[in-house]
Structures are given as C-alpha cells and as structure tokens.
Amino acid sequence: xxxxxxxxxxxxxxxxxxxxxxxxxxxxxxxxxxxxxxxxxxxxxxxxxxxxxxxxxxxxxxxxxxxxxxxxxxxxxxxxxxxxxxxxxxxxxxxxxxxxxxxxxxxxxxxxxxxxxxxxxxxxxxxxxxxxxxxxxxxxxxxxxxxxxxxxxxxxxxxxxxxxxxxxxxxxxxxxxxxxxxxxxxxxxxxxxxxxxxxxxxxxxxxxxxxxxxxxxxxxxxxxxxxxxxxxxxxxxxxxxxxxxxxxxxxxxxxxxxxxxxxxxxxxxxxxxxxxxxxxxxxxxxxxxxxxxxxxxxxxxxxxxxxxxxxxxxxxxxxxxxxxxxxxxxxxxxx
Amino acid sequence: xxxxxxxxxxxxxxxxxxxxxxxxxxxxxxxxxxxxxxxxxxxxxxxxxxxxxxxxxxxxxxxxxxxxxxxxxxxxxxxxxxxxxxxxxxxxxxxxxxxxxxxxxxxxxxxxxxxxxxxxxxxxxxxxxxxxxxxxxxxxxxxxxxxxxxxxxxxxxxxxxxxxxxxxxxxxxxxxxxxxxxxxxxxxxxxxxxxxxxxxxxxxxxxxxxxxxxxxxxxxxxxxxxxxxxxxxxxxxxxxxxxxxxxxxxxxxxxxxxxxxxxxxxxxxxxxxxxxxxxxxxxxxxxxxxxxxxxxxx
Numbered sequence: 001x002x003x004x005x006x007x008x009x010x011x012x013x014x015x016x017x018x019x020x021x022x023x024x025x026x027x028x029x030x031x032x033x034x035x036x037x038x039x040x041x042x043x044x045x046x047x048x049x050x051x052x053x054x055x056x057x058x059x060x061x062x063x064x065x066x067x068x069x070x071x072x073x074x075x076x077x078x079x080x081x082x083x084x085x086x087x088x089x090x091x092x093x094x095x096x097x098x099x100x101x102x103x104x105x106x107x108x109x110x111x112x113x114x115x116x117x118x119x120x121x122x123x124x125x126x127x128x129x130x131x132x133x134x135x136x137x138x139x140x141x142x143x144x145x146x147x148x149x150x151x152x153x154x155x156x157x158x159x160x161x162x163x164x165x166x167x168x169x170x171x172x173x174x175x176x177x178x179x180x181x182x183x184x185x186x187x188x189x190x191x192x193x194x195x196x197x198x199x200x201x202x203x204x205x206x207x208x209x210x211x212x213x214x215x216x217x218x219x220x221x222x223x224x225x226x227x228x229x230x231x232x233x234x235x236x237x238x239x240x241x242x243x244x245x246x247x248x249x250x251x252x253x254x255x256x257x258x259x260x261x262x263x264x265x266x267x268x269x270x271x272x273x274x275x276x277x278x279x280x281x282x283x284x285x286x287x288x289x290x291x292x293x294x295x296x297x298x299x300x301x302x303x304x305x306x307x308x309x310x311x312x313x314x315x316x317x318x319x320x321x322x323x324x325x326x327x328x329x330x331x332x333x334x335x
Numbered sequence: 336x337x338x339x340x341x342x343x344x345x346x347x348x349x350x351x352x353x354x355x356x357x358x359x360x361x362x363x364x365x366x367x368x369x370x371x372x373x374x375x376x377x378x379x380x381x382x383x384x385x386x387x388x389x390x391x392x393x394x395x396x397x398x399x400x401x402x403x404x405x406x407x408x409x410x411x412x413x414x415x416x417x418x419x420x421x422x423x424x425x426x427x428x429x430x431x432x433x434x435x436x437x438x439x440x441x442x443x444x445x446x447x448x449x450x451x452x453x454x455x456x457x458x459x460x461x462x463x464x465x466x467x468x469x470x471x472x473x474x475x476x477x478x479x480x481x482x483x484x485x486x487x488x489x490x491x492x493x494x495x496x497x498x499x500x501x502x503x504x505x506x507x508x509x510x511x512x513x514x515x516x517x518x519x520x521x522x523x524x525x526x527x528x529x530x531x532x533x534x535x536x537x538x539x540x541x542x543x544x545x546x547x548x549x550x551x552x553x554x555x556x557x558x559x560x561x562x563x564x565x566x567x568x569x570x571x572x573x574x575x576x577x578x579x580x581x582x583x584x585x586x587x588x589x590x591x592x593x594x595x596x597x598x599x600x601x602x603x604x605x606x607x608x609x610x611x612x613x614x615x616x617x618x619x620x621x622x623x624x625x626x627x628x629x630x631x632x633x
C-alpha cells in the first residue's frame with residue numbers, strides 16, 4: 001500500500017435511532033438511514049426514522065464528528081412523487097450531509113431545487129460503468145457513487161480512474177445476486193415491487209413448512225424457495241438464493257448459495273483501488289449486531305490505514321456458522 | 336397511427352435460425368418497427384454480425400423501421416467495447432437500455448428501452464428533455480401507472496410503448512446463470528445458452544414451473560399476453576405495442592395482434608389464435624392489474 005492512501009470512511013447502517021447512536025459510538029464515520037414510508041429501499045415495519053428522529057440523528061452524529069446520509073432511494077410511482085420530494089426537502093432542511101438518490105427524476109429535482117446539497121448515487125441506480133456514472137455526474141453533479149456488488153476489484157480500479165466522483169463499495173452483509181434497482185422477481189411472485197414498494201421477499205409472503213422427517217420447506221408465496229434437511233441452516237427465503245432444478249441438473253443454487261458478503265480480506269485492495277467509503281449492509285439488523293460489526297471494522301480499517309495487519313478474527317466469527325463469500329470482487333470467475 | 340413492434344431477440348438462437356426468423360418476418364409479418372441488437376450478452380453479439388446487413392436490407396425493403404437496441408447491463412471491458420460499437424453509427428436510431436448509453440448519445444434523439452427505470456412523471460420528463468422520443472415502460476408497470484404516465488408523455492410529445500406479448504424480463508445480473516447451470520463461468524461458457532431457444536426452464540424442488548434462465552437475465556416462466564387488455568391500453572391512449580420474440584408463434588402473434596388492432600378480428604378470436612401456436616408455458620397478465628406478475632386474470 002502506498003503511503004499516500006487516505007483513510008477510507010466507514011459507512012454504517014441504522015434502522016432505528018438506537019442503532020444509529022450505537023453505530024456512531026462504535027466508531028462509524030458516517031451513518032445511512034431512511035425516512036418511514038415508501039421513500040427508501042428498506043420499507044419494513046418498525047424500521048426507519050420520522051422527521052423528528054432524523055433531525056435528532058443529524059445532531060447526534062454531527063456533534064460526534066460523524067456524517068448523516070439519508071437514503072431516499074426507491075423509485076416514486078406515478079402520481080406520488082410529492083412524497084419523495086417532501087422527503088428530499090425535509091432532509092435538506094435538517095442539514096443532512098448527503099442524500100442518497102436512485103431515481104433519475106428525483107436526482108433532477110434534488111439537483112435543481114437544492115443545488116448546494118451533496119448527492120450520492122444509490123446502488124439502486126445500478127450505475128455499473130464509467131459511462132453511466134459520468135452521465136450522472138455530468139447531469140446532477142453527483143459527489144459519490146455507491147457501486148453495485150457485481151464488479152471485481154480490478155474493474156473498480158478502472159472505474160475509479162475514469163470518473164470524477166468518489167466511490168463507496170459494500171464490504172459486509174447481505175448480498176443480492178441481481179443488479180440492484182433492476183429486479184422484479186419479488187413482484188412476479190407477490191404483487192409487491194422491490195423498486196416501487198421498497199420490499200424484497202416481504203415477510204408476510206414467507207412461510208416455513210416442516211414435514212414428518214423434519215425437512216423444512218421455505219416458501220415465498222406459492223413457490224418453494226428451498227428445502228432444508230436436519231442440521232442445515234435455514235436461510236431467509238429470497239428468490240435469488242433458492243435451490244431449484246433445471247432439465248439436466250437437480251437441487252442446486254441456480255443463482256447463488258445463501259451466503260453473505262465479507263470483504264475483510266480485500267480491504268487493502270479496495271482502498272488501493274480508490275474506494276473512498278466502505279459500506280456495511282444491514283439497516284434491518286439489531287443494535288448488538290451493529291455494535292460488533294462496526295467496532296470490528298473500525299479496528300480493521302484503522303490498522304490497515306496505519307500499515308498494520310489487523311486482528312480480523314472477530315469479523316470472521318460474526319459470520320461463523322453461516323456461509324460467506326467475497327462475491328464478485330476477487331475475480332471474473334464469479335460470473 | 337398504431338405501431339406494433341418487435342422487441343429485440345433476447346436469446347442466443349443459432350445464427351442461421353436467427354437469420355431465417357428475420358427473413359420470414361420481413362416477408363410475412365405486418366410488424367412496424369423491429370428492434371435489433373444484442374441486449375443480454377456482449378459475447379453473443381459477434382455471432383449475428385455476418386447476417387446483419389442482409390437482415391437490415393430485407394426488413395427495410397419490407398417497410399419495417401429498424402431500431403438498434405443496446406446492451407442492458409454493462410460491467411466488463413467487452414461490454415463497454417460493444418456499447419461503443421453499438422453507438423458508433425450516428426445514422427441509426429438507438430434504443431438505450433442502460434444509462435451508460437445516454438452519455439455518448441449526448442441529447443441526440445433516441446428511444447428508451449424497458450430495462451430503464453421510468454416509473455414516474457419526473458423521470459419521464461428527464462428522459463424526454465434528454466432526447467427520448469419513445470419510451471418502452473418497465474413490464475411491472477400496472478395500468479394505473481401507465482395511465483398516469485401517458486398524460487405526462489402526451490404533454491412532452493413522447494410516445495409510450497408497452498410490452499403485450501412474450502416472456503417478461505425480470506432481473507439482470509453480472510453472473511451468467513446458464514454457464515453456472517453447466518458448472519462453467521461467463522468467460523468459459525462455450526455458448527451453451529444456444530441450446531435453449533426460449534431460455535432454460537427453472538422449476539422449484541417441488542417440480543413447479545417457476546422462472547426462465549437466459550444468460551445473465553432471469554425471465555418469467557409465463558408468457559405475457561395482454562390480448563384481453565388491448566382495448567384498455569388504447570383507451571388510455573397507448574399506441575405502441577411490443578411483442579418480445581419467442582421461438583414459436585411470434586410471427587403469428589404479430590399477425591393476430593395487427594388484425595385485432597385493425598378490428599379485423601375480435602378479442603375472442605385473437606385469444607383462440609394465440610393459444611393455437613405458442614411456447615410451452617401458460618399466459619400471464621398479473622402486472623397489468625398490480626398483482627403478482629405470474630397470475631392470469633380473465
């Protein structure tokens with residue numbers, strides 16, 4: 001690693017005011033969270049912030065030297081854009097550090113109405129090439145892009161060299177196999193849309209059925225997503241991590257195994273590739289989880305930045321018992 | 336003017352079958368616009384190149400308008416080179432399927448494909464001001480959304496297009512699921528996707544038909560069919576209808592839908608004719624009604 005490397009920002013999730021305070025206290029450089037309602041891509045019951053809570057969150061974070069990023073990153077449906085515009089106006093009015101945007105119409109509104117507001121391009125915008133990112137930068141003065149989880153480190157480096165804005169990359173947490181912002185699988189099965197309703201594999205459509213031999217079938221709507229034998233870990237049924245059959249092959253994970261992303265080992269490579277911000281997934285996670293993940297990554301990032309080898313056993317322990325992956329990042333063989 | 340259009344072929348048909356399909360289309364189909372160009376996989380594109388000139392010439396002579404569709408997911412260097420090539424001919428109309436294409440179009444007139452996210456009036460307005468003349472809506476858009484957006488489109492002088500027939504594109508990835516099914520990778524794929532003319536059927540562990548694999552794309556198992564909804568779409572003011580090609584029944588479907596749009600046959604007759612020659616999958620229309628896309632409502 002060269003000596004000129006700037007220390008990357010550690011960007012952490014918060015689904016509730018309590019987990020926001022936990023993340024700040026555990027050493028997050030920035031926290032991202034969304035408003036209650038359909039304006040963000042994690043529109044789950046019991047999650048997210050009211051305007052009052054978001055206002056207090058901004059104060060709590062900024063008083064402790066952390067940044068507050070507000071995700072307004074779902075796609076407004078026709079006739080309802082006023083809800084998203086109000087969320088944008090609200091976020092600007094309480095001085096959030098950046099707004100994370102996915103919809104191109106909302107990017108236009110935000111950049112025209114609040115030209116001084118810092119804009120980050122959400123992973124949901126699916127900007128995976130320098131051409132796409134440069135277009136967004138040119139039209140909306142995007143300051144940072146959150147890259148889709150489908151690029152290799154080598155490709156990230158190339159992207160970095162060809163764009164004017166910062167790069168934020170996911171390093172830990174749940175990983176979807178489909179390009180973000182471009183998946184209607186949930187809607188095909190449930191009638192609820194990931195892009196329009198902010199849900200993926202909604203819990204009220206999930207069922208678990210155990211047979212007499214203790215085999216557990218996980219189901220989304222009418223479709224069996226997986227069948228788990230005794231002793232196996234039953235993952236939450238999402239379509240892209242299910243087990244299926246095709247003509248010549250039976251019972252295989254057609255898209256991806258039920259794994260989560262862990263790039264602890266690739267941190268130095270990512271930093272060297274020009275990644276400004278390292279993002280942890282999981283706004284739906286508990287306070288305890290946030291505390292241990294954030295503090296572990298805080299130590300790891302600090303150690304790497306000081307040229308030391310960090311102790312990453314805590315981070316590896318966090319995914320123990322669950323399969324993990326480095327996903328697309330190490331090489332094109334993933335594809 | 337009501338346009339009946341044929342979307343880009345999304346599958347890796349053996350090149351001769353591909354050529355013969357478009358020659359037959361030129362001779363027998365009343366289709367108005369034909370979208371050519373590789374949308375799914377940059378590795379497939381060179382396979383069809385030897386036949387492009389012949390196809391374009393025959394389709395043009397038959398009075399069809401040609402529009403060139405660009406790649407829907409751009410990650411690798413091969414993808415980027417293909418996109419640059421697709422955009423290099425300034426004399427053809429481009430259908431952009433990824434924001435990446437918009438950079439070099441630089442405001443020149445173009446169309447927007449169904450892989451772009453146009454869900455609301457503001458994004459519609461942005462694309463229109465950026466040079467879009469025609470926008471094919473995402474297939475998950477319900478009737479209420481189509482209706483609302485068409486009001487804005489009229490004001491902006493943009494034509495909206497809706498897919499009415501053929502399997503539905505549901506998701507894109509950087510990973511090739513065809514290659515994965517054969518324990519290969521995208522780079523070492525041996526082009527095994529050419530074995531499945533309508534994609535590879537994916538069933539659940541209980542044997543239920545579920546989805547269709549087409550390289551990096553995941554499609555519906557069901558075949559979209561909005562024959563019963565054509566009147567409603569026309570009442571809303573939609574005048575551009577898209578059929579997505581399948582290996583069977585596509586040319587017949589173009590004739591049936593043209594006759595239906597011209598009021599030469601009624602919905603019942605059109606329905607019966609579409610049922611006669613189709614791929615081995617049930618019809619669906621759920622997205623139009625805002626319910627699960629796999630559902631079929633009569």
